[in-house]
Amino acid sequence: MAFAGQEFCALHAAEASTRNVICFGDSITAGYGLENASAEAYPALLQKKIDQAGVTTDSGARWRVINAGLSGETTAGGARRIDWVLRQPVEIFILALGGNDGLRGVDPAVSQKNLQTIIDHVRARYPAAKIVLAGMMMPPSMGEDYARAFATMYPTLAAKNELTLVPFLLEGVGGQPELNQADAIHPNPAGHARIAETLWRGIELLITR
Secondary structure (H helix, E strand, C coil), rough: CCCCHHHHHHHHHHCCEEEEEEEEEEEEHHHCCCHHHHHHHHHHHHHHHHHHHHHHHCCCCCCEEEEEECCCCHHHHHHHHHHHHHCCCCCEEEEEECCHHHCCCCCHHHHHHHHHHHHHHHHHHCCEEEEECCCCCCCCCCCCHEEEEEEEEHHHHHHCCCEEEEEECHHHHHCCHECCCCCCCCCCCCHHHHHHHHHHHHHHHHHHH
């Protein structure tokens, strides 16, 4: 079991002059299928956006984006490994899990409970951290009732916990052949660029305020 990118390996070598954005997700976050995931996956592209904007904290600390994506990860798996990930301080936590649950037909109530567990652990360890919840959607082929219940859990969690909500991580990417790999599930580099744009709109104010 390997985490994506050298970014996550750097967890134990953090400098005091950095503030961390952790992208906690599955194979999409990990950059599955990309030739150079450490440079092409959306966490790396978010880092570039921050660097190009020249954004630092009030104290002059640099923002560092950490890729904590794991291929095949479910919300249950995320709940099990969250404490290990939180050994690294976090100022902004992007939670992008649930897609594999949906594809496996996991009861959305179970997925929601697992996501709440992750949120609770982040809040308990780092009360001041800002949490961004990135939603997913299931196709109607999974059943309309299931797709509706699945989509609803993200805004429900965001409202309950006062999170920043990005309604759909794959906005403008899902179902677009030119932005996805041959499996029609995992984004290609152009798709990851679109995801980075979507997430940047969600976190820009958190980064710059």
